[in-house]
Amino acid sequence: MKNRIKRHSKLELLEHWSIAISGIVLLFTGLGCLPLYKRYYITDLPGFGWTGDFYNVTVVHYIASIVFLSAVIFHIVYHGLRGDFSLLPKKGDISKSIKVLAAMIGLGKEPPSEKYLPEQRIAYVGIGFIIILLTVTGVIKVLKNLEWIVLSPSIESINTLIHTLSGFIFMLAVIVHVGTVVLFKSNWPLLRSMFTGYVDEDYAKHRHSLWYEKIKKN
Amino acid sequence: MNLSRRGFLAFSSMLCGSFLLGNSADAAKGKYATLIDLSKCDGCTNEPIPRCVKACRDYNKERFPEPKKPILPYWPRKTYEDWSDKRDKIDTLTPYNWIFVQKVNIDDKQINIPRRCMHCDNPPCVRECPFGALTKQPEGNSVISDKLCFGGAKCRDVCPWHIPQRQAGVGIYLQILPKYAGGGVMYKCDLCKDRIKNGEEPACVIACRDRLGQNAVFTFGDRNQIYELAQKRAKEEGLYIYGDKQNGGTSTIYISKVPFETIEKALKANKERFQMPVKLENKIESTFNPIGKIALASGVISMLGAAIGAIKSKKSPKEAEDSEK
Numbered sequence: 001m002k003n004r005i006k007r008h009s010k011l012e013l014l015e016h017w018s019i020a021i022s023g024i025v026l027l028f029t030g031l032g033c034l035p036l037y038k039r040y041y042i043t044d045l046p047g048f049g050w051t052g053d054f055y056n057v058t059v060v061h062y063i064a065s066i067v068f069l070s071a072v073i074f075h076i077v078y079h080g081l082r083g084d085f086s087l088l089p090k091k092g093d094i095s096k097s098i099k100v101l102a103a104m105i106g107l108g109k110e111p112p113s114e115k116y117l118p119e120q121r122i123a124y125v126g127i128g129f130i131i132i133l134l135t136v137t138g139v140i141k142v143l144k145n146l147e148w149i150v151l152s153p154s155i156e157s158i159n160t161l162i163h164t165l166s167g168f169i170f171m172l173a174v175i176v177h178v179g180t181v182v183l184f185k186s187n188w189p190l191l192r193s194m195f196t197g198y199v200d201e202d203y204a205k206h207r208h209s210l211w212y213e214k215i216k217k218n
Numbered sequence: 219m220n221l222s223r224r225g226f227l228a229f230s231s232m233l234c235g236s237f238l239l240g241n242s243a244d245a246a247k248g249k250y251a252t253l254i255d256l257s258k259c260d261g262c263t264n265e266p267i268p269r270c271v272k273a274c275r276d277y278n279k280e281r282f283p284e285p286k287k288p289i290l291p292y293w294p295r296k297t298y299e300d301w302s303d304k305r306d307k308i309d310t311l312t313p314y315n316w317i318f319v320q321k322v323n324i325d326d327k328q329i330n331i332p333r334r335c336m337h338c339d340n341p342p343c344v345r346e347c348p349f350g351a352l353t354k355q356p357e358g359n360s361v362i363s364d365k366l367c368f369g370g371a372k373c374r375d376v377c378p379w380h381i382p383q384r385q386a387g388v389g390i391y392l393q394i395l396p397k398y399a400g401g402g403v404m405y406k407c408d409l410c411k412d413r414i415k416n417g418e419e420p421a422c423v424i425a426c427r428d429r430l431g432q433n434a435v436f437t438f439g440d441r442n443q444i445y446e447l448a449q450k451r452a453k454e455e456g457l458y459i460y461g462d463k464q465n466g467g468t469s470t471i472y473i474s475k476v477p478f479e480t481i482e483k484a485l486k487a488n489k490e491r492f493q494m495p496v497k498l499e500n501k502i503e504s505t506f507n508p509i510g511k512i513a514l515a516s517g518v519i520s521m522l523g524a525a526i527g528a529i530k531s532k533k534s535p536k537e538a539e540d541s542e543k
Contacts (some may be wrong), residue, residue, distance in 0.1 A: 036370075036399070039292055054375055054376050055505060065513050066509070070520035073520045073524065074521075077521050078525075078528045143514075145510060146507050150246045153353030156353060157366065160347065160350030164348045164349060
């Protein structure tokens with residue numbers, strides 16, 4: 001068996017997958033909160049009849065939000081306090097990202113990377129921003145439904161619009177995220193590490209040489 | 219920007235003030251309510267159009283939809299909702315008729331029920347519109363913005379009385395994806411929003427009083443006073459009340475000599491397009507809010523857990539230095 005290097009702790013895997021799974025449920029039910037499923041016959045599919053009732057769809061949306069909200073808050077507070085900042089962008093990440101993306105489609109050579117690829121750091125901030133926007137506007141929606149806060153009419157409208165529109169951007173971001181992992185073979189070891197927590201030493205040595213050297217030094 | 223502590227407090231309370239109307243339940247419910255006395259409504263028997271209906275149509279006619287034809291069907295479906303050829307219809311709610319007088323026979327006696335939006339305290343249409351096209355105004359009325367409305371008709375689905383009505387061929391959806399998403403604009407009573415903002419009464423209320431004077435069907439006024447008046451009259455005259463509890467409370471209170479259970483049964487038997495269910499809980503309050511509380515509590519617990527976890531697993535200085543590289 002090849003040597004393996006630990007890339008993610010069990011806690012990190014749990015954070016990722018609870019956000020991922022609840023996020024997909026939220027996307028599906030969020031789309032269902034738009035009047036779309038009945039028009040497009042989704043409600044006629046076997047097992048999807050319940051999506052025809054907005055109250056059902058919203059209840060599932062609310063339930064999934066328990067997991068999503070908890071995981072997002074945990075992620076920010078836990079790693080923020082610990083100072084785990086290796087996923088935050090660094091200087092030069094944009095130009096390096098272009099090289100990494102070019103290499104994925106066979107153009108040029110990939111620059112050596114740290115634990116995370118430069119484009120991963122940029123994507124993290126992007127998707128993180130959308131998630132924060134969705135979470136904050138979502139919490140405001142919960143609070144106004146509870147009538148714990150009473151928003152002025154225009155603020156309530158703007159909050160709702162931001163939630164709906166950033167939901168669409170989140171959907172695009174998820175598609176791009178899953179697409180870049182699944183469609184490019186060079187990223188498959190990373191996909192596996194999202195389940196197991198480990199990458200092969202060979203892989204780390206070649207693609208994440210800066211990280212690899214640092215681990216070996218210690 | 220230099221801000222003293224006091225200045226900061228003043229500034230932030232000003233900011234909050236502009237966002238919030240206030241946290242009291244009264245602010246949420248709104249300023250006004252309408253009392254509709256069914257024992258007084260004769261449906262304007264001797265008139266071509268009931269006065270309230272005519273007044274509403276006259277006052278709001280500038281706001282009625284003028285659809286561009288031909289209207290595209292709601293792909294992949296082959297249908298669309300078009301009332302523009304039935305503008306004269308006054309016996310039901312349409313995009314061109316925001317109030318109507320529903321007639322129902324009970325024990326050979328005709329009861330006339332002016333029907334329009336109830337203007338709920340916690341209105342599902344407002345809370346659930348995905349585009350924020352509906353708002354609840356400080357006066358207590360729910361208003362649809364014809365500029366923002368996409369015409370998905372979700373408000374009609376989540377409304378316990380299915381009040382809002384759709385007209386295709388108008389609205390913002392025509393500029394976005396006219397074939398694939400959206401379906402027009404929704405229309406309903408907004409209590410003559412501009413009039414009540416100026417402290418005037420809605421057109422229907424005035425028109426009814428012009429005909430019946432002291433015996434007018436509608437009484438419009440301060441919400442608390444209307445509620446008190448309804449309760450007082452119900453007690454003194456043995457009348458029944460509808461609208462104070464339904465869907466968690468509304469700003470439209472019906473009073474009637476006939477129990478509303480009887481009216482509900484009769485409307486159901488007639489398979490009326492607009493029903494009056496008596497047992498009607500507000501599903502936002504009964505279904506969503508308990509889960510919402512759990513979500514908020516989990517968020518707080520998660521924050522505490524994360525903070526404790528982070529402190530306990532604090533990295534050695536060396537590790538911290540490495541991760542910053």
